[in-house]
Amino acid sequence: MPVLEMKDICKSFFGTYANRDVCLEVREGEIHALLGENGAGKTTLMNILYGMYQKDAGSITIDGHEIVFKSPKDAIARHIGMVHQHFTLVPTLTVQQNITLGLRDSGYPFSRERARCEHIDRLSDSYGLKTHSRTLVKKLSVGEMQRVEILKLLYRKAKILILDEPTAVLTPQESDHLFAMFKQLKAEGCSIIVITHHIQEVLDHCDRVTVLRDGCSISTVETKGIDAKQLSTMMIGRELVPVARERQNHHMDAPVLELVDFGFKRNGGKVGSVNLSLKQSEILGIAGVDGNGQKELLETLMGLRHHEKGKVVCCQQDISNASTAERRLAGIGYISDDRHRDSLVLDMGIAENLLLRPAQSTTTTQGRMVNKQCMLEQATRVVKEFSIKSHGLQEPMRFLSGGNQQKLVLAREFIGSPKVIIAFQPTRGLDIGATEFVHNQLLAMRSAGCATLLVSTNLEEILLLSDRIAVIHEGSIMATIENKAVDITRIGLLMAGVKTEGAAR
Amino acid sequence: MKRRDDEWVSLLVVTGATLLVAFGLIALVGSNLMVAASSFLRGIFGSSYAMSEVLVRATPLMLAALGVSIGFKTGFTNLGAEGQLYMGAIAITATALVFPGLPPIVMIPLVILVGFAAGGAWALIPGFLKARFSISEVIMTIMLNYVAINLVGILVRTSLKDPAYPYPMSPILPESANFMQMLPPTRIHAGLVMALLMVIAVHLLVFRSRLGFEMRAVGLNGRACLCSGIQVNRATILSAIAGGGLAGLAGVSEIAGLHHRLIEGISPGFGYVAIIVALLGKNHPVGIVFASIGIAALQIGSMAMQRTAGVPTSIASIVMGALILFLVIRDSRQSIAILEGV
């Protein structure tokens, strides 16, 4: 008997269906994958199960009893737990406070910090989820936050665990570790629902998979006896064309971007330091486990954090102490890893979001006024070129899917034909179709002569796109290697901080 | 179409509810309902003078509310329009008294400029402190209101005092600093024209100009602007200055158009009511025109009601509070659903 059965679930927002007659059945002790394009309705379905959204129609049965959840509180009481894609942790509370938030254990209403911390430590030991229960969540890396989210479920004794794109922020090793832990939970009788865009993960680790498309459930299949091709066809209705990186030969000698002894402050006060140089038509990939200073490095490079020491030269121009605007004007484009926070004004439309760049670099401004005509023409062009799906140029970005939002960010950064693109996790959270598009665009820019600094925790992506690969660990570059016949184990070791012989520059 | 109908239905419901409150209270004090209602309407529409008074009162409200709205767009919560208005009033007084001989053609632009600058400078203080040191502008602006009001008190007793009289007020300003009376005997003056021009200017600034775009973007997502190379602090500070300047113009307009001298208490809380006007007008210049006229009419009408029907002003205060609450309820998305459900 399935532990969970969702039948004919319907949910619409403002008249359009997010879920239409979706069915999902999860058995006890299985890892069940949920697959689908951006906007297919995966998150919506899980939010309904977790009591965040109220379904319009359909029924949910758990252990044979039909249930109605008014809020997550009810779901938690029935031992359901969910880790959202955008973590739901309070940054200004400690790990322990976040994990025990809303619980009433012994001693209520007083917080029994010590007992709770001990309990958390026991849990984290037995599942290999290393944390410090007394640190503030805002000091944690993304990976650590995810561990806290999972501990939150375990602390609450969840029997059905839902994870929305948990691997999007993890390195392959971390992902493997995560799935290993799922297997342990599975053995203890838990059921796990995982949303993911990585088909390989589904095939490697999951027992069954349900595919959603356009709000409808296409089918549920066993992962044994199905291959990646079949799955992606089920998901996007076509076959995926693998991205190919051709060799580029016109590398100029003079570097376009050069970081000399470039220092940046990391969280916790440690100072990282790197030397890097980028040539025209080159993609330099920086691989590394999340939280090794990538974010700080890039934000300092963009002038968003205090410049510590060293020099940044872009096209023979020293921009070490330049403002963000000046750096952008010098020809640097920036794709942040958090598009909602750093890249988009969600309440503005497509057209206006394209204006989000230094005033001097826009072509749609005449004098001090914005040329509306020009602005709309530009937006129309971009929407067409990047095939952005929307309900009009003025539709707030909020209502676009993540994939389409990301396309717009790319489009904007590419408009001014930048000399350098800094791309930080450019495909995080995107479905395979959108990912394919982004990769193609980055390669197109490369062909056009643009130098790209690609920072990603996704090693596959790095290997696929980069001409050279640098590995970052604890704020410094361990080694830089040409991307020909690279030794994956060596990169793995470098990422873990183990230096090996033969590191070439 | 249905949507439009709902708007009207809900507006009717709001009007009805407000009237119910008003009539209930008036009946409680034992005033005659018909007299009260007719005097309210007469106070607003009764004569061309009455109607002009509504516009006279709407003028400073409009200017100050425009100022407040610019701040709100950038996320600068400017509760200091009252103080900025008084700074504008001080500025025009001082300027006109220092250069009494200037011809109007020089004087008028000068006092407008100086008034704008004074209001802007007063708002620059919290604007700068917010942008540079992230000090709460909410408190800062409230505190600066008190400071400005007391500053007026000091000035009209010292350097700007009329030496001919013992009263705490400035001398009458030279004629050249007076705004034109447009339709005598009504008190409508050129300040109204200035306010309407400012509506257009603010509309252009906020919705057409590059700077206005930056201001709105900063208000909606400052972090994204920072990452995009938009000068966030510049936008914040400029919006503070522009907003304060507009409130300063409200002070200029009151002095140059009505009082012709600086005296304490020229603003019966215009700066605070302006916040409500801005919010009711949805921070949109055109919305503000209607909201300021509406609120002015409400105030003028209830004062007339007090004069004729003896209805206490406290009822006007209650009705104003209630009306705003009803409007707020109406505006919330859910309430439309509720009204539909009923």
Next chain:
Amino acid sequence: MEPIVVVTTFFAASIRMAIPLALAGLGESISEKSGLLNIGVEAIMLCGAFFSFMVVFSTGSFFLGILAGMLGGLSMSMLHAFLSIRFKANQTIVGLAQNFLALGLTSFLFLMSFGQTTTLPSTRVLGDLPIPLLSSIPFIGQVLFSQNLFVYLTLGCMVLAHICFYKTDFGVALHAVGEHPIAADTAGLQVHTIRYIAALFNGILGGLGGAYLTIVKLGFFQENITAGKGYIALVAVILGKRTPFGILGAALVIGGAEALQIRLQTAGTGIPSQLFAMFPYLMTIAALLLTIGSANDPAALGIPYDRDKR
């Protein structure tokens, strides 16, 4: 006059001035911690002041009066919470509108009850309640332990609030709801319920602050008796960074500035009185400048929580 007496009376005066600010400020800080920004503290205090006076006037019972003050404050804070939560209204507009509403309502009801009169309806005031032994400690005894019930009540509330904020699950929940309501919701907290509870405290404490004015300090009610103290309480909240003792400190600074300016004025100087009137505000600005770089507004302050909207 002996210096020690000057200092004692000054501190006693500062405390008297600080009590209503501290009580109302504490209430507002609870509300703000939960994410509800209520600019209408003035309204809460005014209703507290009015209803407590009316009940003491007609029943003579301070107990009932204090209760009525709390209920008066509650009526305003719960209205604000209801409109902010149920209707997701703009919290600033609601607060400002309530200030108009309460000013009108209390003046109106006062007029209805007593008419236009030149005889001031007044009551006894709650007397001082020196604490045995403690009150005989030199200086401290005079300043702290020879006061009225409300002073002890305020101190008690501060201690309780401190414990509640930093030692209990409710404090953590309050913080979570104001900082990240989605996180609180997914963790199983009832965001709206907690906000209503916060508004409840805001009303009770603000109502007490108002009641202090009428039934402890003055013994009568008059139109607009709070005269802007609600706005100053908002200042104390920010200055005190929403911590109970911070707010108490801020209230003492503001109250102390007020007490000081009056004392300086009676000492007879040639300075214009408006400069003295400005003094407390200038002090506040100065104090605010000292908080440079430590803005700590709850992230969700003033933003309605809507599950369906991400």
Next chain:
Amino acid sequence: ASETKASDSMRVALLLSGPANDQGWNAVAFAGLKAAEEKYGLQTAYSEHVGIADGEAAYTDYASQGYDLVIGHGFQFGEPAVRVSSRFPNTKFMAIESNVYSKNAASYVMACEEAAYLMGMLSASMSKSGKIGMVGGFEQPSIVKVVEAYKLGAKSVNPSIEVFEAYISSFTDVALGKEAAIAMADRGADVLSHVANQAGTGVIKAAEERGLLATGDSYDQNAIAPGTVMCSTIYSVPMLVLNAVEKVQNGTYEGGVFYLGMQDGVVDIAPYNSFDGIIPDSVKTLIADTRESILNGSLKIPMIETPTRN
């Protein structure tokens, strides 16, 4: 525009800057209007809370409704009266305590200083500590002249008397008024006086609470604290209104600044009430004699309108 009086009774309107029940300046005017209405069969109307911005509109509205006499109670109503007066030649305008006039608009100034002088004498005579206090509202001529005359009166009795003075920059902040009085009491003042309207009530309450003596202002304020208020100044607005009404009726109302004092029955002091037996006869005689000299013109109390800080 208005026609000539159709009805038999005269119509008089009054503009007040604050609430009619402020226990002071406005209350006394309102009471005066009501008394005049009863006595002379007038038809009356009044407006509260008329700010400077609204004065002109209020005058205009009453005038266009055909009121015969429109009175603005406060100096700030002078200018608007003059400005409106030319448009309504058939209406008479009046501003109290102002100094401007036109053909049909007059300023009536009450010689409040005469009563205040007597209050100063009484306070100084009754003070045991040699220190008395005076709390003013705003620093403006109508208030300053009272404070200054009070000081002169006190000094005439006891040249070495110490008079504490403070302007609290508010007519409404009762709590601040009380605090100012307490500050003075803390410095040893044992008689407390005020010219602060509503806020002055706080002064009287402070005196009552401390077991000190007080004097009232504007009307007999003994009822506020019967065991505390020895005597009060009286500004008799009915007399003022009568004076004007009579002139309007017999067609002699004209522009100008008119000073009305004790001799005209407009200014006086209240009875001692329960203090009749407490105030020594010598003091009573002294005050009665001084009052007599003011009445017969042999003593002229100077009108000092800017503060002379000692």
